[in-house]
Each structure stands twice: as structure tokens, then as C-alpha cells.
Amino acid sequence: VNEPRTVNERVERTMSDGHRAIRTAIDLQPVLVVLYALVLAVLVGGVLIWITGGNPFEAYWALLRGMFGSWDRIAASISRSTPYVGSALAMAFAFKAGLFNIGAEGQMLVGGVTAAWVGTWAWLADVPSVFAIPIVLIAGIVGGGFWGGIPGVLRARTGAHEVISCIMLNNIAILGVRWLVNSQDPIVLRDPTQSVPRTADIAESAHLPSFVDSTPPLSAATLIAIGMCIVFWFLFTRTSFGFEVGTVGANPHAAHYAGIGVNRIISLTMVIAGSFAGLAAVSEVSGNQHHFQPGVFVGYGFDGIAIALLARTNPFGVLPAALLWGSMLSGAGLMQQEADVGIDVVRIVQSLVLLFVAADAIVRYVFRMKGHEPGSALRAAETGAVA
Amino acid sequence: MTATVAIPSKTVITQRRFGRRRITSLSFAVLGLVLAVLVAPNLSGDDKSFAFERPPDPASITFDPPTLVTAIGILYMVLAVPAFLGARWDRVVVWAQAVSAALLVPLVLGRAHALSDASSTNVTNLLDESLVLCTPIALGAMTGLWSERSGIVNIGIEGMMLSAAGVGFMTYAVLGDGTATGWMWFSLVVAMLTGGLLGLLHAWLTVTFLINQIISGVVINLFALGLTGFLRSEVIVDTGVTSGKALPEFGIPLLEDIPVVGDQLFRGQPIFFLMLLTVFLTWLVVWHTPWGLRVRSSGEHPHAAETLGIDVIKIRYQAVVLGGLIAGLAGAWFSMEASAGFEDAMTNGTGFIALAAMIFGKWRPFPALAGALLFGFSRALGARLQFLGVEIAGFEIPSNFWQMLPFVVTLVVVAGAVGRAVPPAAEGIPYRRSR
Numbered sequence: 001v002n003e004p005r006t007v008n009e010r011v012e013r014t015m016s017d018g019h020r021a022i023r024t025a026i027d028l029q030p031v032l033v034v035l036y037a038l039v040l041a042v043l044v045g046g047v048l049i050w051i052t053g054g055n056p057f058e059a060y061w062a063l064l065r066g067m068f069g070s071w072d073r074i075a076a077s078i079s080r081s082t083p084y085v086g087s088a089l090a091m092a093f094a095f096k097a098g099l100f101n102i103g104a105e106g107q108m109l110v111g112g113v114t115a116a117w118v119g120t121w122a123w124l125a126d127v128p129s130v131f132a133i134p135i136v137l138i139a140g141i142v143g144g145g146f147w148g149g150i151p152g153v154l155r156a157r158t159g160a161h162e163v164i165s166c167i168m169l170n171n172i173a174i175l176g177v178r179w180l181v182n183s184q185d186p187i188v189l190r191d192p193t194q195s196v197p198r199t200a201d202i203a204e205s206a207h208l209p210s211f212v213d214s215t216p217p218l219s220a221a222t223l224i225a226i227g228m229c230i231v232f233w234f235l236f237t238r239t240s241f242g243f244e245v246g247t248v249g250a251n252p253h254a255a256h257y258a259g260i261g262v263n264r265i266i267s268l269t270m271v272i273a274g275s276f277a278g279l280a281a282v283s284e285v286s287g288n289q290h291h292f293q294p295g296v297f298v299g300y301g302f303d304g305i306a307i308a309l310l311a312r313t314n315p316f317g318v319l320p321a322a323l324l325w326g327s328m329l330s331g332a333g334l335m336q337q338e339a340d341v342g343i344d345v346v347r348i349v350q351s352l353v354l355l356f357v358a359a360d361a362i363v364r365y366v367f368r369m370k371g372h373e374p375g376s377a378l379r380a381a382e383t384g385a386v387a
Numbered sequence: 388m389t390a391t392v393a394i395p396s397k398t399v400i401t402q403r404r405f406g407r408r409r410i411t412s413l414s415f416a417v418l419g420l421v422l423a424v425l426v427a428p429n430l431s432g433d434d435k436s437f438a439f440e441r442p443p444d445p446a447s448i449t450f451d452p453p454t455l456v457t458a459i460g461i462l463y464m465v466l467a468v469p470a471f472l473g474a475r476w477d478r479v480v481v482w483a484q485a486v487s488a489a490l491l492v493p494l495v496l497g498r499a500h501a502l503s504d505a506s507s508t509n510v511t512n513l514l515d516e517s518l519v520l521c522t523p524i525a526l527g528a529m530t531g532l533w534s535e536r537s538g539i540v541n542i543g544i545e546g547m548m549l550s551a552a553g554v555g556f557m558t559y560a561v562l563g564d565g566t567a568t569g570w571m572w573f574s575l576v577v578a579m580l581t582g583g584l585l586g587l588l589h590a591w592l593t594v595t596f597l598i599n600q601i602i603s604g605v606v607i608n609l610f611a612l613g614l615t616g617f618l619r620s621e622v623i624v625d626t627g628v629t630s631g632k633a634l635p636e637f638g639i640p641l642l643e644d645i646p647v648v649g650d651q652l653f654r655g656q657p658i659f660f661l662m663l664l665t666v667f668l669t670w671l672v673v674w675h676t677p678w679g680l681r682v683r684s685s686g687e688h689p690h691a692a693e694t695l696g697i698d699v700i701k702i703r704y705q706a707v708v709l710g711g712l713i714a715g716l717a718g719a720w721f722s723m724e725a726s727a728g729f730e731d732a733m734t735n736g737t738g739f740i741a742l743a744a745m746i747f748g749k750w751r752p753f754p755a756l757a758g759a760l761l762f763g764f765s766r767a768l769g770a771r772l773q774f775l776g777v778e779i780a781g782f783e784i785p786s787n788f789w790q791m792l793p794f795v796v797t798l799v800v801v802a803g804a805v806g807r808a809v810p811p812a813a814e815g816i817p818y819r820r821s822r
Contacts, residue, residue, distance in 0.1 A: 052621045100601065102542075102739075160802040163542075164743045168794040168801075171736065175794075179787035306609060309602050342620050347613030355606045358598040 029369070030312065036363045037356030038324075045349040049341055059339035063346070066331025073331070075212035078222055079288065081326025083108075083297075085225035085318055086280020087304025089232050090148070090273045092313035094162075096236060097269040098249040103151060103166030104277040105301025106173035107144040109294060111278025112285050113177045114143030116292030117189060119202025119285070132205035133286065137224075140282025141275045147173060148274015149267060156263035162270070170301065177294050191291070198293040208287035221287030225319075228276055232315035235272070245269055277301075306354050325350065408480055412470035415487045419463025426498070427456040455497045459490050495768065513764075513771050518655070519725070521756075521763025522662045523548065523734075526717035527741025528748065528755040529669050530710040534586075535750060536673060537706035538686035538699075538813045539593050540600040543607030544714050545738025547585045551578040551718025553615030556631075556729040557623050565631025565727060575634070575657075575723060579715035585611070586711015590704045597817035608738075616731050623729055631727035634658065658720045665713055670752040682706050686811035689818045699818055717741075743797055750810060761800075765793030 046056035068074050087104040094101035118124070118139035124132050151165035180188045182197040191200040212218040236242035247255040248265045256262050280300075285292050307325050311317030328350065332343040356363050363369070436449040466483040469476040496513075527544045534541035555578025563570025585607055592603040634656045642653040673679035681702050684692040689699040717737075722729045740762055748755030769789035 048617070052617075154798075154802045158802045160798075161746055164746055164801050165798060167736070167739045167743055168798045171794040172791050172798075175787040175791045179785050182787075183785060302605070302608065305605050309599075309605065342616070344613045344616035344620065347609065348617060349613075351606055351609035351613055354602070354609065355592075358602045358606060359592050359596045361596050 032369065033360045033363055034310070034353075034357055036367050036369075037353050037360070040356050040363065040366065041349045041352035044352055045345050048348065049345060054339060054341050059335050059341040059345070062338040062341075063328070063331045063335040066334030067327040068331075069334075072212070072214045075214040075218040076216060077327035077330040078323065079212075079214065079216040079218045080330040081323045082222045082225045082287075083280045083284045083300055084303055084307055084322040084326050086228055086276050086283070087300045088307035088311065088318045088322055089228055089315060090144075090277035090280075091305050091308035092311070092315065092318060093232060093236075093245075093276060094269055094273040095308065095313045096242075096249050097245045097265060098252065099152075099155070099162050099266065099269060099273075101148070101151075101166060101270065101273045102163055102305065103148065103169050103274075103301065104304045105297065105299075106166070106170035107147045107274040107277035108281035108297045108300055109173045109177045110147040111140040111142075111144030111274075112281035112292050112297060113180060113189070113199075113294075114278075115140035115282035115285050116199045116202060119206045120189075120200050121203075124206060125203040127203075127205055129205045129207075132203060133208060136202065136206040136286055137279065137282055140278045140285070142278070144278015144281060145271045145275035148277065149271040152267040152270025152274075155270070156266045174294070181292065181294055189292075196293070199291050201291045202286065206286055207290055208283065210287065216288045219283075219287035221283035224279065224283045224287075225322075228279060229315040229319060232276070236315070241265075241268070277304075306350070310354055310357055324353075408484075409470050411484055412467040412480065415463045415484070416467035419460040419467070421460070422463070422494075423457050423460030427453045427460065430456060430498070450497065452497055456494065459494050459497075462490065463487055492764070513767050516767035516771075517760060517764040518652070519659065519763070520766045521759040522659050522724075523717040523720045523737050524741045524744050524762050525666060525756050525759035526658075526662050526713055526720070527738050528745040528759055529665050529752065530582075530714040530717070531742050531745040532669060532750055532752060532755060533673075533682070533706045533710035533713065534589075535745070535814055536686045536811055537682045537703045538689060538811060538816070538818065539590070539703055539707050540604065540815045541589065541707070541710060542601055542604035542739075542742065543585065543589055543611075544717075544741055545734055545736065546604075546608035546611030547582045547711055547714035548718040548721065548738050549608075549611040549615050549732065549734045550585055551582040551715035552720075552722035552733060553611075553618050553623075553718075553729055554578060554581040555715075555719045556722035556727070557618050559631060559723065559727070560623055560626045560628035563631075564626075565628040568632075571632070571634065571723065575716075575719050578719035578723070579712045582715020582718055583708050583712040586708040586714070587704075589711065590707040593817070594700055594703045594707070597819065600815055600817075612732065615729070619729055619731060629728060633727040634724045656724045658716060658724045661716060665716070666752050666756045673752070683811070685818075686813055689813050693820065700820070703818070714738075740793075743801070746810075747797065747801060761796065762793045765796055766790075768792065 042060065046060065049056040049059050066073060067077050087108060090104040090107060091101050115136050119136045124135065127135070147169060150169060151160070151162040154160040154165050155162045181190055181199060183190060184192075189199045190197055208220040208224075210217045210219040234242075236245065244255065244260045244265050247258065247260060248262055248269075252262050255265070281297060284296070289296060303325060307318060307321045310324075311321040328346045329343065332346045335341050335345075336343065430452045466487050469479045469483050527548060530544050530547065531541050555574050558577045559565055559571055559574035563574065589600075589603050589607060592598050592606070593600045636654065636656050638654040639660075645653070673682060681692065681697045682705075684695075684697060685699045685702045685706070692702075693699050718734070721733050721737075741759070744758035744762060745755045747758030747761070769786070769792055
């Protein structure tokens, strides 16, 4: 009998079957990988700050206090993270069907502008909130779903690659929405009384209730984001439609032979993905901004991709990943103020986190982690399984 | 394109290639009819002219808009005929449609021109601008082509370009003060190496660590955004050099004196010429050398390639790094050729447009260049038509709509005319050597 060499092995040998089953079920490895990746990324970022003559401790301390330093900052961080949930879910849901939805930015813009347009209808002001809020939310979902549906249908009907269609539609949305909101002659959606190009405020009755008066305020938008994750989870794991989506993602050939309408699934998946993005946009408009300004939505689409990948396209993983993302951006202001280190350092740290999570072999090597072959942290995302 | 997006073309979705062709031809015929019957008679008959060379004394063509539009309309109807003659005419149909598409250029210009008050438009600038603007797109497309032909998806082109632009200009500003010619060329090399280094990172992550190729691309894009922003605020701003001397324009002796074409094609800045060279060499090397065949076989069937003694891993490294070097050149175009200076996120999505151009060209160099030209032309056209102030039915077309043109055109082309783009078979699939 060979002696157990490490503590881990000894523990494992003395474990009962039940213990082992629990250990396999609650696999902490992926979480550990993310944590260790965060540590590594922060270290590298610190070195970068130090090289350029800054004080990394001072900078990170300011960043941390900017993120979670007070109840107000915590609320602000959560609020700042909220729109990322929807844009990440938009990416993740399409990924389940093997589609790469790079178009969340356009979907958010169209969803947001549709909601802002509906929200400024005069009669909506007299409608009680119980009806006004759903009307505006549905407008956002329809806008985002429509814009997401276009690449889906094109993919299904003509085979046009969804990555290209999405990039094109992003640009079309950016320019189109800019015209809608900026145009002075004719005035379409612009509020002429404002010096900055933006729409008029949406009806008071269509505002989402706000809980904490931080900047940005913590509102029901966060609850909507959590709700989206639950809907995602339910759709994907508890309905036959979700099963079909997963099958198409795993193997479209097999799905076809099993009698699944692959084209229908592809189109529908993109519509739903777009709806997630649209809903995220409208909750930002209705919960935080109360008017629509195109510039606000820049970058949400691409950060959403990173967050979805960080969460391994798991809907409940998206929540902490988005919180990490949004709170770091939220705290960057204080870091700039106190330590004179800009938001770019946060961007670098974020990209390194993603890098180390993706290349988990590096992390496993540095921290001597055992088990799981290299790259396994993200393989689940490829097979389209909810972890 | 992606690992998981390998939707089969033959079995799942029925091929409608022939139908698509007929529909395209039919649309052109209908367009022709509308042009000849409805549009042409309503145009003013004043003579307009296109100038093709720089003033003074440019070569020019004078035309009368109704005649031009009618002629193109009738031509469209004639060119649509082969599509309905049977399978033997397939090749003719392809050419007829290509000619129809090309005729859109004089058509759009002629019509827009007829609607404006100006009596003459200098086409030189337009074509010049198209070629200039197509430079980074074509280079980016070559980056993607090299990488994807070897089996590695590359959506990090944007990040490679941006980093190269930033690091290149930083070198130029710090060492050459933004004016020294010698350092300028040195910085160009640094920019290329930056792109190559990121290519190496991409290869290392995807080939050695077998991580998802799209994730790696996203990492590179994010990293580039942070890195260049950091370098700009911490280094470039400190040097006080906000802009410098751009790469010089020069002409190729003799060739530049050819009327009309010479001025367009054989006068320009260095990266423009390097772009043309890169496209040509890509075609030559990838399709006409043994090494190119190895690259392509690594992307189509790596296991079969390995059986034949090809070191797939080495080939993929080489191809991706080479692609990175090309992206570095494209990055240098932004910060050293188009203008000497660096702004945050100055590549502004060009890397993704390049990706579109590559898929538009179905992973082939010259068609990809054509795709890049299409984007370059529509960008230039947008600016030009905006300048002419075109009105349709008393409604002045906003500039945003003109800028939208290339994206709409691509969407239509990718969905309709080009048909199903088939990527290299093994693209996006991590390759593991069997033991």
C-alpha cells in the first residue's frame, strides 16, 4: 500500500462515497481558478502601476474603497454592473446554440431607443405605473429582439455569418440611433430644450422604482437582471425549447436528424438573445437615466462577451462576473482621484483576469493546483452545458 | 468561424444557390427597368462631368445624366438574361453580376451628381480616398486570412492593430520626437513587431494551451484597449508630442505617369504599397508554394496533415505570428500614415470590418481585397455625397445614412450575393497531437 503523499490525497481516501459525491457536485475548482486569476491579474497590474511611478497599494486601496467602501459605493457598484448582466446573457444564450452574438451593443441601442420613444408618448404619463412600466419594458424587449432576430433569420435563411451581420447591424444601429437622437432638422427624438443630444425624459409613471439614491441609483433594474438569469436558466434547463437549443449548439447535424428545426431554433435563439440585451437597455433607461443617450451604451456589448466567457456562459455565474466587472469600473473614479491612476489599469487587469481564466494552465502552474486537465475551466462553455 | 458555429451547409439547410442567382439577376433587371422608365426621364438634362485627374487640366468625361442612367438601366436588363438560360451559362452569370455590381459605382455617382448643383465632380479624390481607406481593411483581412487558413480564428485583429498603432506612435514620439525620419521607419518596424508579439500570444494561448480561440481574441482586444490607453496617458502625453510628420508620399517612377490610373495606383504612401504587396504575396505564398499548402492543410484537416509529416503546431504558430505582423502594419497606418498621432480606440472597429471583408472574399486574398475596396469606396462615397448635399424628394439625406451605406451593402451582399461562406474545415477546433 502506498502512503498518501499529500493532504488532499489523505482527505480523499478517508472520505466516504457521500462526501466524494458532494465534492464532485460542488466543484470549487472553477471558482478558485477565477480567484487566483484575479490575484495574478492584480499583481501584474500593480507592477505596471509601480513601473510608471505610481503607488500600487495606494491605487488599489482607493479602487477597493471606490468599489465597496461604503453602502453608497456598494449600491453604485451593483447599479453600474446591472446592464452588463443582460448584455452577457445575450452573448451566453446565443453561445448555447453555437452562435456568436457579437451584436449586443446594437441590440441594446435599438432596444433602448425604442423604449425611450414609447416612454415619451404623451398618453403614457396618465397610465398607472403597473401598466406603464411593462409597456416600456416590452418596447425594449421588442426592439432588442427585433435587432437580434435579423442576424438569426439571415443565418437561418441565407447562411450569412452571424458575426458579420452583427458587426454590420451594430454599426447601422449606432449611426441610425445617432441620427434619431441627434438630428435637429427634422427633430425626431431629440429633446430640443437640452444642449446635449438626448431624448426627452420618459413618463414619470414608467420609471422603475429606485431603492438607494446612490450615483447611479440602485433600482428595480437589478431585480430585473436577476430575473433574467432565472428566466435564462429556466428556458435552458427546464423547457424542451432549451433542450433543442443545447442540441443545436452541441451538434446541428444530430439535431437535424433528431427532427429539430435547426433554422427555427437559430432564429428564435437570436431573438431571445436580443431580447435580453434590449431588456438590459430599457432597465438602464427606465431605472437609471430616465432618458436615452446613445453614448451611454458604448462598450456594453464587448464587455458582455468577456463577462459571459468569464462566467462560462452559466446564467448564475454571470451575476458575480458582471459585479466584478461593473464594480471595478465604478471604483476606478476614486482611484483616478486619489492615486492618479486611470481607468486603463482597470481595463488591463480585466483583460488579464480573462486571460488567466482562459489559460488556466498558467494559474494551475503558479498555484500548484491539481486535477482537471489544462483548459478545462472553459471547456464547459464550448460543449454548451450549464455547469 | 467559431468552434461551435460549424453549421453544416449541405444537409441541414437545403442549398438554394441557383435560386439565389436568379433572384439577384432579377433584382438587377427590375432595378434597370425602374432606372430606365422612372428615374431617367425625371433627371435634369444639364451636362455634368467627372474629372479623373488632379487639377490643373484633368482628363474628364462629360455626360448627360438621363442618358447615363438609361444606358445603365438597359444594360442591367440585358445582363440579367443569362441567369435564365440554363446551367451552361453559369460562368457568364457570375461575370454579368460582377459587372452589374461594378456599374453601381457610376450609377450612384451619376445620379447623385445629377441631383446636386455642382457641374463637375472630381472623381480622383474619391478613388484616391477609397484606396487609402481600404489599406488597413485589406491588411486586416490578410491577417485574418493567414490565421484562419491555418485553422485559428482571429477576432483579435482589432486589438493587434490598436496596440501596434499605440506602441508604434509611442516609439516615434519618444525616440524620434515625432519628426525624425530614421526613427519613423524604426517605429514602423516596432509597430509590426508589436502586432507580431500579440500574434505570438494568440498562438501560444490557442495552439499550446488549446484555449477557446474566440476568448483569446476577446482578451487581446480588451488588453489592447487598456494597454494603449495606459501608454497614451502615461507616456505619450508626457512627451508632449501630440502629432508628428506622417510617412512620406512618393510615386513609382514611370508608372505614375500613366494617365488616369498612374495617379491613383502608383502614387501613395509606403503602407499603401506594402498592402498591395502583401495581398499579392499572400496569394502567391498560400496558393503557390509548398509551405502555403501546408498552411492550408493545417486549416482543413490537421490530422491528415500531421500524417504527411507536417508539423501542424509549428505551421499554425508561423501563420498566426505572420498575421500579427501584418496587423501591426495596419496599425501603423492609423498612427503614422493616415495621420501621425494616437488617440484612444482610434482603429474604431476597422479590425472587425476587415474580418467582414475576409469572409466577404471567402478566405481568398484578391476577393478579400475587393471586399476591402468596397468598404473603402463606401466610406469615401459617404463623405463625398454628404459634400454634394443630395436631396431626394425634398429631403436631404443625413450624413449618418451615407455612413451607413457600407454596412448595409455588406449585409445585403453577405446575405444575398455571396452566398454561404464556407470557412476552412478545421477552423476553431483546438488541435491536439495524437500520441
